[in-house]
Amino acid sequence: MTEATLDADAVFSDQWLTLRESADHLARDAQLTHAVDRWLSQRATPAQPLSAARTIVDLGCGSGSNVRFLAPRLHGSQHWRLVDHDASLLAHARLRCEHLKSLDGQAVHLETRTASLDTAWSRDLEGADLVTASALFDLLAPQDVEALADACARYRCAALFALSVDGHIRFHDASGAALASDDDRFAFTALAAHQRRDKGAGPAMGSEAPRLLREIFHRHGFNLREASTPWRLGQESLPLVESLMAGWRRALEEQVPAQRNRIAHWHGQRLEAMLQGQLSLTLGHRDLLAIPREPQP
Numbered sequence: 315m316t317e318a319t320l321d322a323d324a325v326f327s328d329q330w331l332t333l334r335e336s337a338d339h340l341a342r343d344a345q346l347t348h349a350v351d352r353w354l355s356q357r358a359t360p361a362q363p364l365s366a367a368r369t370i371v372d373l374g375c376g377s378g379s380n381v382r383f384l385a386p387r388l389h390g391s392q393h394w395r396l397v398d399h400d401a402s403l404l405a406h407a408r409l410r411c412e413h414l415k416s417l418d419g420q421a422v423h424l425e426t427r428t429a430s431l432d433t434a435w436s437r438d439l440e441g442a443d444l445v446t447a448s449a450l451f452d453l454l455a456p457q458d459v460e461a462l463a464d465a466c467a468r469y470r471c472a473a474l475f476a477l478s479v480d481g482h483i484r485f486h487d488a489s490g491a492a493l494a495s496d497d498d499r500f501a502f503t504a505l506a507a508h509q510r511r512d513k514g515a516g517p518a519m520g521s522e523a524p525r526l527l528r529e530i531f532h533r534h535g536f537n538l539r540e541a542s543t544p545w546r547l548g549q550e551s552l553p554l555v556e557s558l559m560a561g562w563r564r565a566l567e568e569q570v571p572a573q574r575n576r577i578a579h580w581h582g583q584r585l586e587a588m589l590q591g592q593l594s595l596t597l598g599h600r601d602l603l604a605i606p607r608e609p610q611p
Contacts, residue, residue: 328377328406333554335379338448338477342383343541346603350444350474351388351417353605357443367391367423371471373434373447373462374398378407380448380476381414381424391420395442397427397434404428431458435465442469448476449599451523452509455516459527463534466604473531473604477543481506481521482598485584493593497580500573505562508569524600536604545597552588555595559585 354368368390372380375396385392394411398404404426414422427438431454439445445466451459466473483502484492509520519526524540532538547555559581566577587593 328403330557331376331379331403333557334449335382337545337547337551337554338379339383341543341545341599342476343543343601346474346539346541346601347384347387349539350472350603353472354443355389367393367421368443369393369395369441370444370446371395371397371434371439371442373431373445374450375404375407376400377403378411380446381407381411381422383448384446384474385411385414385416385422387417389417389420391423392416393423393425395425395427395438397429397431397438399428399430401428432461435462439465439469439471442471444472444474446474446476449478451475451527452479452520453513453518454523455513456519456526456530457516459519459530463530463536463604466531467534467536467606470606472606473536474601475527475604476601477599478523478527478602479509479521480524480542480598480600482544482596484596485587486594486596488592497576497583500576501562501566501580504566504569504573508565524602527602531602531604535607537607538605539603541601543599543601545599546594547588547597548594549588549591555588556585558597559588 357368368388370384370392372378372394375381375398378396381394381396385394396404396407398407408424408426411422411424416422427434429438445462462473481502483505484494485498486492506521510517510522512518528538528540545551563577563581566581567574570577584593588595
């Protein structure tokens, strides 16, 4: 309930992506990163010895936050293929990532491609060792994941998908106890419905994305590891909280316009409590690592 409940311009703006980057990086799971690093370090094919650069495709890369997190935590020479539909975001990504080095100080090469996602997994995964994406799949439809899993299986590349929203949202009081008022339940139920709206390719997966990613990639022949990677937001994250909750309010007004007064009251009450340091906010995500199974002899 992050991206899909903001308006379209806010979802992909460099300002929003920059605002969320710190929370994204803090939430990421170190063990999955270590696991994919080990797999890449051991991967060799007849066309690609262990000493060759690993090719990593970042789908919907935005302004490059995923690259900035992963590249310095992976060993060896890396060739990143950054794919996004927005050429201006790709320009931001190249500018902000061109200085990156791997964990052992090797080169990180960047290639940018302006493309839609359906074009990307039909054309841009060739030669990839790893496909990655962050905060993407709640916006997509199940058939998009089927096509992506099929492409990953065809090229026998691993996949690391970070920060897929799982529908778990809770406000907490100063003692850490979770709150669950009638207005919270109303708001979060309506937000979940808004998130599943059609984004152009059929109803979006919304908070079902982690489950569907897991089921589809397992069916396509991958071994899976998952991790819970929630945002935990308090006063140190107030600009992000304000932007997030403003997006929630707009989404709620679109979903249940007859309840504008109730929405305004809930939004104002919860936001003021966050600003006063009386509440914190947990927003659930899950990360998935999918490794292709070894062919049976």
